Amino acid sequence: MNSSSDLTMSEYYDTNNKISDASSYYDMSHKILSPLSQLVGAESSIFGILKKTKRGIQVSNVINNGVDKKNATDYEKYFQNADPVLPHAFNSTQVCYQTSRSKSYSFTLSNIINPQKFSCSQYYKEFLQPSSIQHVMTIGVPSGIDPSLIYILGFHRYCDHPFQQKDMRLSSYFGPTLFNIFNALELKSQLHDRDLIVSGLQNQISDTGLIIVNENHNIIFSNQTGQRHFNIKPASKDHYIELESSLKTKLKSQLPLTDKPSPSRIIEFNHGATTVSARVITSDTNKREQRIILHTKRSSHKIINSLEMEKYNLTRRETEIAHLIIMGLTNPEISLKLFISISTVENHLRSIFSKANVKNRTSLAYELSLTQ
Secondary structure, eight states, X not given: OOXXXXXXXXXXXXXXXXXXXXXXXXXXXIIIXXXXXXXXXXXEEEEEEEEEETTXXXXXXEXXXXXXXXXHHHIIIIIGGGOTHHHHHHHHHHHHHHHHOOSOEEEEHHHHSOHHHHTTSHHIIIIITTTTOXXXXXXXXXXXXXXXXXXXXXXXXXXXXXXXXXXXXXXXXXXXXXXXXXXXXXXXXXXXXXXXXXXXXXXXXXXXXXXXXXXXXXXXXXXXXXXXXXXXXOOOTTOOEEOOHHHHHHHHHHSOOOSXXXXXXXXXXXXXXXXXXXXXXXXXXXXXXXXXXXXXXXXXXXEEOHHHHHHTTOOHHHHHHHHHHHTTOOHHHHHHHHTOOHHHHHXXXXXXXXXXXXXXXXXXXXXXXXXX
């Protein structure tokens, strides 16, 4: 930044440090919008994520700074489709990023419209004018992760003092910082989604177990059903669990790891009461990295006798729980599957035992089921 710049080094670093401290969307208003609004002389500002869908370009995750809440809500509900800023911001930001790798694109509303025609538009008459917004400047920041979206920051002035070229230049100085922050937040969001999915897989209750084993026959992932089938204790985050020795020997003999594994080759065998299907796959990113995928299943030895269920006058919830008990689920597993507390499961279980005149789960399973 040279001496002819509109911004001193001290002002640049001060603003840059403030916006760099943003670590979540909760910081957007006071750590990004507020200092940038002050820098460019805006009286209010807004952040949003533009995404291209089949219905067109839509704005979401709207966060405002100094904007009347009703105006912000009305904009999202009724006026965004008429806003000429959105399609221009999306298309031009994408072009700049694809052609020159520019980390931001700044423009004013007056740059992209005919003011005389625009003043007759419904959007101007029903939204901008009643909101007292006279001038708008926008910064578009591309996504380096998802090409179907960009981030926008809109700045407003309510006085008759248009944004100048200098204001757009000032905002462009912070394009690289904003690019890094927004893309980091997007990546953080995606990683959080992935963790939720993995967590959901690990905790799901189903008939089929899923176990993933590395080249050293250590378990690197197992869902709850797989853990139950092989009596696996959940691993801590800092180490893997070694596969049971007898199962490891069986896999080594029947499914040896080779330089050219065949994913289409699937072996099936019984391990105690569990049926196991196993195959080898290689990593897409590292062709030398191999994984063994195990699917486990236990055949059900019980058919639930609906007539017996009806005879004991079980409630709908008690019937659900009785079914799960016969399937072999524990109280914590039933709690997870039905989204109720363990104490609630225990209360229902006492009622079921009383109605069926039994004292334990084994007797209940015998009483309410038929052997195949």
